[in-house]
Amino acid sequence: MDEKIIQIEGLSFTYPDGHRALNNISLTVNRGESVAFIGPNGAGKSTLLLHLNGILRSPNGAVKVLGHPVAENYLRLIRSKVGLVFQDPEDQLFSPTVFDDVAFGPINMGCPEAEIRQRVNQALQQVQMGGYEKRSPHHLSVGEKKRIAIATVLSMNPEVLVLDEPTSNLDPRGRWELIELLRGLPLTKLIATHDLEMVRNLCERTILLDRGRIVADGPTPAILTDKLLLAEHGLAPPIVGQA
Amino acid sequence: MKHSFIDRYSDLDSPIHHLDPRTRILTTLAFVLAVMVTPPTSWLAFTLYASLMAGLVLLAKLPVRYVLKRSAVVLPFVLMVAVFVPFWGRGQVMGSYNVWLWRVSVTHDGLLVLWSVTVKSWLSALALILLSSTTRFSELLKGLEHVGVPRVMVMILAFMYRYIFVLADEVMRMQRARDSRDVAPLRPYGGGWLWQIRTVGNMIGTLFIRSYERAERVYGAMVARGFDGQVRTLNDLHFRRADLGFGIVFSAALLTIGLITRIA
Numbered sequence: 001m002d003e004k005i006i007q008i009e010g011l012s013f014t015y016p017d018g019h020r021a022l023n024n025i026s027l028t029v030n031r032g033e034s035v036a037f038i039g040p041n042g043a044g045k046s047t048l049l050l051h052l053n054g055i056l057r058s059p060n061g062a063v064k065v066l067g068h069p070v071a072e073n074y075l076r077l078i079r080s081k082v083g084l085v086f087q088d089p090e091d092q093l094f095s096p097t098v099f100d101d102v103a104f105g106p107i108n109m110g111c112p113e114a115e116i117r118q119r120v121n122q123a124l125q126q127v128q129m130g131g132y133e134k135r136s137p138h139h140l141s142v143g144e145k146k147r148i149a150i151a152t153v154l155s156m157n158p159e160v161l162v163l164d165e166p167t168s169n170l171d172p173r174g175r176w177e178l179i180e181l182l183r184g185l186p187l188t189k190l191i192a193t194h195d196l197e198m199v200r201n202l203c204e205r206t207i208l209l210d211r212g213r214i215v216a217d218g219p220t221p222a223i224l225t226d227k228l229l230l231a232e233h234g235l236a237p238p239i240v241g242q243a
Numbered sequence: 244m245k246h247s248f249i250d251r252y253s254d255l256d257s258p259i260h261h262l263d264p265r266t267r268i269l270t271t272l273a274f275v276l277a278v279m280v281t282p283p284t285s286w287l288a289f290t291l292y293a294s295l296m297a298g299l300v301l302l303a304k305l306p307v308r309y310v311l312k313r314s315a316v317v318l319p320f321v322l323m324v325a326v327f328v329p330f331w332g333r334g335q336v337m338g339s340y341n342v343w344l345w346r347v348s349v350t351h352d353g354l355l356v357l358w359s360v361t362v363k364s365w366l367s368a369l370a371l372i373l374l375s376s377t378t379r380f381s382e383l384l385k386g387l388e389h390v391g392v393p394r395v396m397v398m399i400l401a402f403m404y405r406y407i408f409v410l411a412d413e414v415m416r417m418q419r420a421r422d423s424r425d426v427a428p429l430r431p432y433g434g435g436w437l438w439q440i441r442t443v444g445n446m447i448g449t450l451f452i453r454s455y456e457r458a459e460r461v462y463g464a465m466v467a468r469g470f471d472g473q474v475r476t477l478n479d480l481h482f483r484r485a486d487l488g489f490g491i492v493f494s495a496a497l498l499t500i501g502l503i504t505r506i507a
Contacts, residue, residue: 055463076469084467090409091460096381096401103477108469113477136381138408156468 003031004067005160005188006052011061012212013047021047023212025061029188031159036199036220037192039209040234045192046087048209049162052190053082066159080109083153083187087164089145093137098129098148101137105156123155124148127181143174147181160188167195196235200224208233250383252305252376258485259303259377264386266486270493271374275367277497281504283359288504289366295496296369303377310372317368318361325360329353380404385480394474406457413453417446 006029013022021044029035037045050056051063054070065082068074086092095101102123106116124130127147137145146166153161166182167175179198182189191203199206199220206223208216210233216223223229230236253260259267274292281288300310335351378386384404388397421442 050463053467055467076471079467079469086460086464086467088460090406091457092464094402094405094461094464096384096404100381100476104465104470105468107475107477108471116477134379134381136405138405152468 004028005031007064009062011058011063013058021212025214031188033205034189034203036203036206037209038206038235043209044212045209046164049164049192052162053079053084080156081158082160082162083156083158084162085149085153089149092149092152093145096136098135099133102151102155119155123151126154127151142169146178163191165193167198196224250375250380253379255304257304262489263480263482263486264378264382265390266490267374267378268386268390271370273497274370278363278366283355285504288500289362291500292366299373305376313372314365314368317364321361321364325357328356389480398474
């Protein structure tokens with residue numbers, strides 16, 4: 001049952017300007033897990049996510065998805081299996097209509113027309129946005145945009161859903177609706193976020209990153225109740241009275 | 244932030260709105276060409292072309308005031324270019340005036356050119372407004388692609404349509420941020436317009452960098468969904484009998500107007 005879906009071994013990454021974003025990261029994610037990546041701004045969460053489908057590739061360390069190395073000849077396969085949703089839906093939704101955007105992935109995968117329509121339909125149903133096909137993304141609310149953004153990768157039938165800050169900029173109701181929606185999707189999920197409440201409700205495992213390193217990796221309740229650990233890495237109020 | 248649509252009224256329900264976008268693009272092109280080759284003295288032809296447009300506007304259930312207002316927008320540009328033509332033309336002089344040091348003459352031919360340029364651009368603008376008010380921008384793009392406009396050009400237009408409002412919002416936010424810190428009486432550096440210009444310059448630079456970074460992120464989102472440089476789209480346009488009918492009737496109307504002017 002414990003099928004390793006993502007394996008990262010000794011991954012380090014340095015941006016062209018010399019900033020070292022990831023430092024010797026090793027982790028394994030099994031099928032069906034929901035994993036949260038938490039950590040202060042600049043901890044390397046987004047950089048790590050970009051390695052999961054080969055948008056960024058580093059010569060130092062190995063990333064394997066479903067047993068395949070993230071390398072040129074597996075990129076097409078890996079990108080259809082790992083659905084990466086960017087933080088800002090304005091970046092994720094770049095087509096004139098919702099339909100075009102949700103169909104973009106399946107079209108690039110070379111699906112026949114009838115299947116593309118069926119996939120778009122199904123993906124929009126999954127995020128409860130059926131009937132929005134002809135709308136222009138600019139005229140949707142933030143919550144609607146976030147849902148459509150998720151649909152744009154669901155239409156590729158991925159096995160892993162990778163989300164960068166899915167609840168940012170949402171009002172409380174929109175946020176809870178999104179958490180419920182994500183909970184209902186039977187996929188392996190990797191979520192980078194500052195929203196610890198969502199982590200508590202959605203992810204059984206939490207990985208704490210700081211300055212490009214894994215600081216802690218374990219069951220969510222254990223990590224989120226460790227006030228000292230959270231405070232040390234800027235995720236909780238500083239503990240008063242400590243010398 | 245809501246902006247007025249480029250393609251306002253394009254989701255009305257009328258026989259014109261149900262045509263295939265390609266039909267509308269091609270007939271619009273034919274109309275503009277027909278108007279362009281009409282001799283400037285064919286008053287009858289221009290009247291008929293205008294009535295043809297009026298008929299279509301009514302058939303498309305577009306608000307007449309809106310169409311007139313929008314078509315008037317082109318007039319200042321046309322006039323700015325064409326207003327000097329009557330003074331340059333050769334031929335029969337209709338009047339001469341002394342303007343300070345110069346003596347200027349208005350010619351009959353020149354006035355005729357001014358008239359025909361104005362009427363022709365106004366009629367063409369009407370046709371384009373009819374096209375853009377009856378076709379969703381996304382359909383217009385599909386139509387353009389399938390009448391043979393290169394995909395790269397269509398894609399550039401598509402991105403422009405998608406992001407122009409996003410950029411407009413960004414500019415608006417920057418202006419608000421500037422205005423809320425712009426305390427007029429206490430302007431540093433002696434205040435005044437030089438400082439204003441410098442601020443605007445900085446804003447343009449910031450906007451450029453932000454757009455550049457956004458383009459990189461959008462490209463990342465495209466690559467993540469399997470984009471490999473090849474643009475692929477679905478063709479879901481269908482010519483129906485109504486398209487054939489409209490195309491034939493419209494072409495017949497244009498030809499008839501053309502023939503009448505030849506004979507008259």
